[in-house]
Amino acid sequence: MKQTNYTFCIPCLFGTEGLVSDELRRMKMADVKTEDGRVFFSGPFADCVRANLSLACGERVLLVLGTFPAPDFNSLFEGTRALPWPDLLPADARFPVTGYCLDSALFSVPDCQRIIKKAIVEKMKSRYSLQQFPETGAEYKIRFSVRKNLAMLALDTSGTALHKRGYRPAHTEAPLRETLAASMVRLSRYRGREDFCDPFCGSGTIAIEAAFAALNRAPGVYRDFAAEKWAFSDPVLWRDLRNEAICAEYSGDYRIFASDIDPLAVQIARENAVRAGVDHIVRFEIADARSFSRSAERGIIVTNPPYGERLLDHEQAEALYRDFGRAMADRENWALYLLSPDPDFETCFGRRASKRRKLYNGMIKCDLYMYFESRR
Template structure:
């Protein structure tokens, strides 16, 4: 059976997500923050298991114009919920997007839930219960300028929740964004990788998963595994195949940080992700960077300085980071995720590529600097 699907992602990652889907034998079409594609249940299972940059994989149910409550209710009532829900199944409705008639998204969710419950009572004679935290079936209502669409969320917990991140991590990157940075930088698992300000190690762990051909979701479960109408044996097969295909990375994957506490968390994360034997952690100041082999992808997100007074200190750090890289990493490429354009100017290297991305709500630039030897010159960025 062919399903109409949407994989959602952070804006700026649509093209890499499209390429990831192509590797799974699926052709898609990108739209802002998502890629649409047609797939079988087997491909949905593989998409959940393998996609590194997708946040959720949704299956389309219904869509239509929508100017207010009545139309939304009718649309939601038209879905054959009785074919999807079983007696003990719990549901939740999640709302995404915006619509003038539903400034209160909670209200929109209630309308969908009421229609679903009414239809179930009419067709099956029982009311499904709501479980907002851990539903068997999460319905996603997408609102967009006078129209709305309903989807089933096959992923459950967002796919960025791989399950390896320790809770105490401070200002960590989303796992999907970290994987997206690596893919945007052209990482295919064969180049050496260094994150010299690795924090809790998300970029490094994602690099190790990628280089070892480990599916990002290999240790977690997905919502569709609970559904009687979805075939789950494909997932079992895909997992077994993936585990048999794991291999050792061909080049070093290294994380460095000044803070021992951050490195402790990074080690924990690597262990939980099953890649601790594939990576190396070093404690050190980025300003005292040891020699870096030519051809290394140096990828990092330095501190942005959100608090008052921090920015002045960071001006020097960004300049010294640029200097250290020029001294020690000629022949490599530095990729920085930059959230503050004033600090970006301090790096003193000329960017050959700038990609706009979002780190949560923060608009960022992901910039590539081919590294050539030399000292910091004012106005060099």
């Protein structure tokens, strides 16, 4: 890889593109551009390492190898074969191909996978004088997209998705993806100054991500990434940037509270916080959110109560929103950011939100109901 400047692509959950581009700009990345469900930037390979270690809201970091029109299989094959695969992949590389097609003449993902694989093998044959490739070495996951007849081919530098921080082998029944929890915390503008609380904490994801935000923790600093095993990747670079991220952490006396009515959930959340190394700043307790009792005058609540899908039925969920609304009625100095797919949430809760923001929890379309009027 002689090139010194690359294009990178960060796929992200719908609704979080703006947050990911803010994170990248704060990291001083160049040429940040947003599309539906993904954000691009450019820079040296060190920026790819930084993004993997530090992004809280993005799903993975892709190294873009090429973009070209692909209205048919032939152009997909030729466009793929034209890319410099043997400069990137050693002869023993494992290179599974995955991707998706959207609004394009090519719509069969398995057929596109097959064509792309074949084109890469053809190109590799010309360099390695091999007829077959053993695929026994390091993994170079190839990701493709065909959107509006434009193909993009990329190497997945993250491997395991970025939301898998490594602290949550155990989770409760309806856990929130870590990147979505981090996005909700970002939207609440919590910076570690005031009291923070998740009264429906389940496996503790939101409180743990809030602790990361307070500490300025790079969420990926204690996990590994696919690109670390790649032939052209420099281990010293990864080590130095990891150390840099660790040195940039803050320490302080943060007030983060997490509670749940289910004792098992609280136990799991506490264990996850220990694994995440934030159990010293998150305080857990078994409590009923319907009698919210934090003594502080003001603070921030970020939470996702049961939806009436996986937990509780719809009526029970709405009754819970009503009771929680009553408990929060005299707590207008507490800002509230609550994720729910229920279009009637505000009616049940008893107050109109200051603002709403559409976010997807997996396939479930939700709104983040934001109450902050009295605080800004």
